[in-house]
Amino acid sequence: MIKKLNRNFYNQPTLKVAKELLGKYLVVKMNGEILSGKIVETEAYIGYKDPASHAYRGMTPRNSVMFGDPGYTYVYFTYGMHHCLNLVTEKKRYPAAVLIRALEPTSGIESMKKRRKRKDLKDLSSGPAKLCQALGVDLKLNGADLCSDIIYVEDRGETIEKIGSSSRIGITEEKKRKWRFFIRNNEYASR
DNA sequence: TGAATGATCACG
DNA sequence: GTGATCATTCAT
Numbered sequence A: 001m002i003k004k005l006n007r008n009f010y011n012q013p014t015l016k017v018a019k020e021l022l023g024k025y026l027v028v029k030m031n032g033e034i035l036s037g038k039i040v041e042t043e044a045y046i047g048y049k050d051p052a053s054h055a056y057r058g059m060t061p062r063n064s065v066m067f068g069d070p071g072y073t074y075v076y077f078t079y080g081m082h083h084c085l086n087l088v089t090e091k092k093r094y095p096a097a098v099l100i101r102a103l104e105p106t107s108g109i110e111s112m113k114k115r116r117k118r119k120d121l122k123d124l125s126s127g128p129a130k131l132c133q134a135l136g137v138d139l140k141l142n143g144a145d146l147c148s149d150i151i152y153v154e155d156r157g158e159t160i161e162k163i164g165s166s167s168r169i170g171i172t173e174e175k176k177r178k179w180r181f182f183i184r185n186n187e188y189a190s191r
Numbered sequence B: 001t002g003a004a005t006g007a008t009c010a011c012g
Numbered sequence C: 001g002t003g004a005t006c007a008t009t010c011a012t
Helices: A014-020 A109-116 A128-135
Strands: A025-030 A033-046 A073-078 A082-088 A096-107 A151-155 A163-166 A180-183
Touching: A014 A033, A014 A096, A025 A096, A025 A128, A033 A109, A033 A128, A082 A128, A096 A109, A096 A128, A096 A180, A109 A128
Parallel strands: none
Antiparallel strands: A025 A033, A025 A151, A033 A096, A033 A180, A073 A082, A082 A096, A163 A180
């Protein structure tokens, strides 16, 4: 049985959401076309005390959606050319989100290949900026409602056997927190 | 290993 | 306004 994740799902402890998102399906509707992929890698960014989080120094125009209600997207632009997609978690005024780091493409694959200018399936969405490019996610989708029909996550009843964890990628100095989660032995994770 | 490439933020 | 930084990717 397939069901769309509701706001209650996102209104839970972020580490739990980050782990439970593995094996779920991210769906984006672009120009009447359905693009989707299985989530195989995530990272958690939690609260004011997480030095790696954009919310560490308080609310700014860019990160304000992280401080809002759960179940919305937080999309940001970085390195002058890349977008990354987060799903906002936990209650209002508590800044937290899960970064979607990698997908296993499942539908809209031809369209993803065209946008990525790559044809190897493992090069389509095996990184946070790659999957945004593949799905056409940009700043126009910042703050989008995950309970809408534009972008959402589906539970297709799959269970994950082995979840791995590690420190987060691209974070200098921060190694203590093992807040990156991935499906073990999955070909489509990053690195 | 380093270049690409520009928004964002802290500072003053 | 300015300068440093950047939750990355790709080619060398």
